[in-house]
Amino acid sequence: MTKALGTIAVFILAGFVVSDFPGAALADTCAPTPTTARGEESRFMWSAKAKTRANWRAKVRAIPTLGPDYANWARAQDTEERCLSGPNGTVCIFTGRPCRP
Numbered sequence: 001m002t003k004a005l006g007t008i009a010v011f012i013l014a015g016f017v018v019s020d021f022p023g024a025a026l027a028d029t030c031a032p033t034p035t036t037a038r039g040e041e042s043r044f045m046w047s048a049k050a051k052t053r054a055n056w057r058a059k060v061r062a063i064p065t066l067g068p069d070y071a072n073w074a075r076a077q078d079t080e081e082r083c084l085s086g087p088n089g090t091v092c093i094f095t096g097r098p099c100r101p
Contacts, residue, residue, distance in 0.1 A: 028099035030077055031070060035060050036095040043089045049081070052092040060098045070098035 037059045039052030053073045060071040073079070076096030083092040 028075060028077070028101055030097045030099040031063075031066055032097075034078060034095045034097045035063070036093060039092045039094075041089040041091045045083060045085070045090050048083060048090040048092045052081075052094045056094045056096070063098075066098050069100040072099075075099045075101065 035056060037052060037056035039048050039050075039055055042048040042051060056073055056076075057071040060066050061068050063070075073094070073096065075098075077099055079094070079096035081092060081094050083090055
Protein backbone atom coordinates (compact mmCIF):
# COMPACT_ATOMS: atom_id res chain seq x y z
CA MET A 1 0.00 0.00 0.00
CA THR A 2 2.93 2.36 0.58
CA LYS A 3 4.03 1.91 -3.03
CA ALA A 4 0.53 2.82 -4.24
CA LEU A 5 0.51 5.99 -2.13
CA GLY A 6 3.93 6.91 -3.53
CA THR A 7 2.62 6.47 -7.08
CA ILE A 8 -0.40 8.65 -6.34
CA ALA A 9 1.84 11.34 -4.83
CA VAL A 10 3.99 11.36 -7.99
CA PHE A 11 0.93 11.86 -10.20
CA ILE A 12 -0.37 14.68 -7.98
CA LEU A 13 3.04 16.38 -8.01
CA ALA A 14 3.25 15.98 -11.79
CA GLY A 15 -0.13 17.70 -12.09
CA PHE A 16 1.17 20.72 -10.18
CA VAL A 17 4.29 20.91 -12.32
CA VAL A 18 2.32 20.66 -15.57
CA SER A 19 -0.11 23.38 -14.46
CA ASP A 20 2.82 25.79 -13.99
CA PHE A 21 4.36 24.92 -17.35
CA PRO A 22 4.05 27.72 -19.96
CA GLY A 23 2.44 25.32 -22.44
CA ALA A 24 -0.44 24.82 -20.01
CA ALA A 25 -1.94 28.09 -21.32
CA LEU A 26 -2.98 26.16 -24.41
CA ALA A 27 -5.81 24.69 -22.36
CA ASP A 28 -7.26 28.17 -21.81
CA THR A 29 -10.63 29.10 -23.24
CA CYS A 30 -10.20 32.10 -25.52
CA ALA A 31 -12.48 34.57 -27.23
CA PRO A 32 -12.93 33.92 -30.97
CA THR A 33 -11.81 37.43 -31.94
CA PRO A 34 -9.09 39.76 -30.65
CA THR A 35 -9.74 42.91 -28.67
CA THR A 36 -7.85 46.12 -29.45
CA ALA A 37 -7.29 49.01 -27.05
CA ARG A 38 -5.40 52.27 -27.29
CA GLY A 39 -3.71 53.88 -24.31
CA GLU A 40 -3.28 57.51 -23.43
CA GLU A 41 -0.20 59.43 -24.40
CA SER A 42 2.57 59.27 -21.85
CA ARG A 43 6.02 60.69 -21.40
CA PHE A 44 7.49 57.25 -20.57
CA MET A 45 7.17 53.97 -22.50
CA TRP A 46 6.49 51.91 -19.36
CA SER A 47 3.65 54.25 -18.40
CA ALA A 48 2.16 54.17 -21.92
CA LYS A 49 2.16 50.36 -21.80
CA ALA A 50 0.60 50.27 -18.33
CA LYS A 51 -2.18 52.62 -19.43
CA THR A 52 -2.84 50.57 -22.54
CA ARG A 53 -3.01 47.30 -20.57
CA ALA A 54 -5.48 48.93 -18.18
CA ASN A 55 -7.64 50.12 -21.10
CA TRP A 56 -7.51 46.65 -22.70
CA ARG A 57 -8.60 45.02 -19.42
CA ALA A 58 -11.45 47.52 -18.99
CA LYS A 59 -12.61 46.96 -22.56
CA VAL A 60 -12.61 43.16 -22.13
CA ARG A 61 -14.46 43.40 -18.78
CA ALA A 62 -17.15 45.50 -20.50
CA ILE A 63 -17.84 42.86 -23.18
CA PRO A 64 -20.93 40.98 -21.92
CA THR A 65 -19.82 37.58 -23.26
CA LEU A 66 -16.35 37.85 -21.68
CA GLY A 67 -16.13 39.84 -18.46
CA PRO A 68 -13.48 39.90 -15.72
CA ASP A 69 -12.44 36.25 -16.10
CA TYR A 70 -10.95 37.11 -19.50
CA ALA A 71 -9.42 40.46 -18.55
CA ASN A 72 -5.82 39.38 -17.95
CA TRP A 73 -3.33 40.59 -20.59
CA ALA A 74 -0.78 37.96 -19.50
CA ARG A 75 -3.23 35.19 -20.46
CA ALA A 76 -4.19 36.72 -23.83
CA GLN A 77 -3.09 34.89 -26.95
CA ASP A 78 -2.04 36.17 -30.39
CA THR A 79 -0.95 39.43 -28.78
CA GLU A 80 0.58 42.44 -30.47
CA GLU A 81 1.98 45.50 -28.72
CA ARG A 82 2.58 48.56 -30.91
CA CYS A 83 3.94 51.76 -29.44
CA LEU A 84 4.54 55.01 -31.29
CA SER A 85 6.81 57.70 -29.90
CA GLY A 86 6.68 61.34 -30.91
CA PRO A 87 7.62 64.75 -29.59
CA ASN A 88 4.69 64.74 -27.13
CA GLY A 89 5.29 61.25 -25.75
CA THR A 90 4.43 57.63 -26.45
CA VAL A 91 1.10 56.02 -27.27
CA CYS A 92 0.48 52.26 -27.46
CA ILE A 93 -2.10 50.02 -29.09
CA PHE A 94 -2.49 46.45 -27.82
CA THR A 95 -4.36 43.68 -29.61
CA GLY A 96 -4.94 40.21 -28.21
CA ARG A 97 -7.48 37.41 -27.90
CA PRO A 98 -8.76 37.43 -24.31
CA CYS A 99 -8.47 34.06 -22.54
CA ARG A 100 -9.54 32.63 -19.20
CA PRO A 101 -8.11 29.65 -17.37
